[in-house]
Amino acid sequence: MISxxxxxxxxxxxxxxxxxxxxxxxxxxYLWNPSINKLKPVPxxxxxxxxxxxxxxxxxxxxxxxxxxxRILFLDLTSVGAVADVVVYSLNxxxxxxxxxxxxxxxxxxxxxxxxxxxxxxxxxxxxxxxxHWFAEKESREKFIMSFNFDDExxxxxxxxxxxxxxxxRIIGAYKDLLSIFVGVKVPNVPREHDYELWVMKEYGAESxxxxxxxxxxxxxxxxxxxxxxxxxxxxxKIRGWDQLFALDCDEQVKEFxxxxxxxxxxxxxxxxxxxxxxLFLLG
Numbered sequence: 188m189i190s191x192x193x194x195x196x197x198x199x200x201x202x203x204x205x206x207x208x209x210x211x212x213x214x215x216x217y218l219w220n221p222s223i224n225k226l227k228p229v230p231x232x233x234x235x236x237x238x239x240x241x242x243x244x245x246x247x248x249x250x251x252x253x254x255x256x257x258r259i260l261f262l263d264l265t266s267v268g269a270v271a272d273v274v275v276y277s278l279n280x281x282x283x284x285x286x287x288x289x290x291x292x293x294x295x296x297x298x299x300x301x302x303x304x305x306x307x308x309x310x311x312x313x314x315x316x317x318x319x320h321w322f323a324e325k326e327s328r329e330k331f332i333m334s335f336n337f338d339d340e341x342x343x344x345x346x347x348x349x350x351x352x353x354x355x356x357r358i359i360g361a362y363k364d365l366l367s368i369f370v371g372v373k374v375p376n377v378p379r380e381h382d383y384e385l386w387v388m389k390e391y392g393a394e395s396x397x398x399x400x401x402x403x404x405x406x407x408x409x410x411x412x413x414x415x416x417x418x419x420x421x422x423x424x425k426i427r428g429w430d431q432l433f434a435l436d437c438d439e440q441v442k443e444f445x446x447x448x449x450x451x452x453x454x455x456x457x458x459x460x461x462x463x464x465x466x467l468f469l470l471g
Contacts, residue, residue: 192256193245193314197222197466200245200256216243216256218278220468227470232258232274232283244312244319248337254278255337257319275340278471286340313360313416316391318343320359320366332359332366348386348397360416361462362387362400362437369413369422383413385422385437403435415460423460 192200203215216229244257256276273286312321323333330352334343347368351357354370361367365387383403390396414423414432421434 191461192216192243193312193319194461194463195245195247195254195314195317197464197468198245198254198470199461199463200243202243218254218256218470220466220470221463222465223467223469225470229256229276230282232276235260235262235272242312242321244321244335245314246319246335246337247314247317249317250338251277251279253337257335257337258283259335273335273340275337281471313366315361315366320345322357322359330357345388345392346394348399350384350399351386354384356413358413358415362416362422363420365389366391367400367416369416371413371424401437416462417460418462 188204189201190204192202194200197220199219199221201217201219218227218229219225240261242259244259245254246257247254255278258274258276260272262270262272274283275286276283312319314320318334318336320332320334322330324330330347332345332347334345335341336343345366351368351370356371358369359367360369362369362385367388368386369383370386371383385400385402386397387400388394388396389398412425414425416422417434420437422437423432423434425432
């Protein structure tokens with residue numbers, strides 16, 4: 188099974204997942220340009236078997252003008268955060284190299300967030316401004332957004348709105364060029380006012396700028412699991428139990444959705460959604 192790590196400027200980073208062994212094959216990562224049907228295998232990175240989990244991210248370094256992939260292995264937990272082995276792949280050199288020094292994920296990091304309901308999607312992430320972002324969780328169970336900047340090779344951390352922590356399903360993405368969170372289905376025993384909410388960070392990096400753009404009330408899509416953001420103010424979901432893909436056509440004025448805003452695609456077994464921009468990039 189193929190899982191998408193990220194998409195950026197016409198490049199898609201994918202990995203092979205071995206469903207029989209319920210684990211990711213660490214050696215099978217590729218860069219792919221669907222526009223020209225070009226697939227480039229990424230060399231295998233050194234493997235540390237004694238680890239607590241792995242995430243990867245695709246991004247771009249403005250400093251070196253280079254597309255890169257980061258692999259983060261969580262090795263141990265300490266009082267100040269998760270000790271991580273971090274290696275970075277450079278498309279320019281076609282090689283991996285370790286990040287200098289001992290790398291500590293943001294303070295108190297327990298693990299990147301994983302939703303077992305989305306089999307084959309080990310991480311829900313977005314590449315925004317050339318920087319990969321993931322949902323993560325602290326030992327206190329507080330959710331936050333973790334990022335990795337390829338220019339200075341440092342982790343970043345953003346708090347998410349407190350209300351977003353009480354929802355069962357969360358996705359991170361870009362809505363109208365803003366870092367965004369779409370949440371749906373409140374956790375059990377928590378009163379639910381809305382079916383879904385969309386939050387946007389009006390000023391990137393400013394946690395105080397989170398704003399709830401709109402909420403959604405709809406019995407038609409109440410059972411939908413959010414999968415990803417589209418390029419044209421669309422949010423894609425699937426119906427639990429059916430695996431049928433549908434999209435909500437969203438804008439800032441919409442508060443309640445009916446049949447006109449719901450588009451079904453007739454596609455089954457969809458795992459996640461990434462936006463893609465056509466490119467003639469030759470992958471070296």
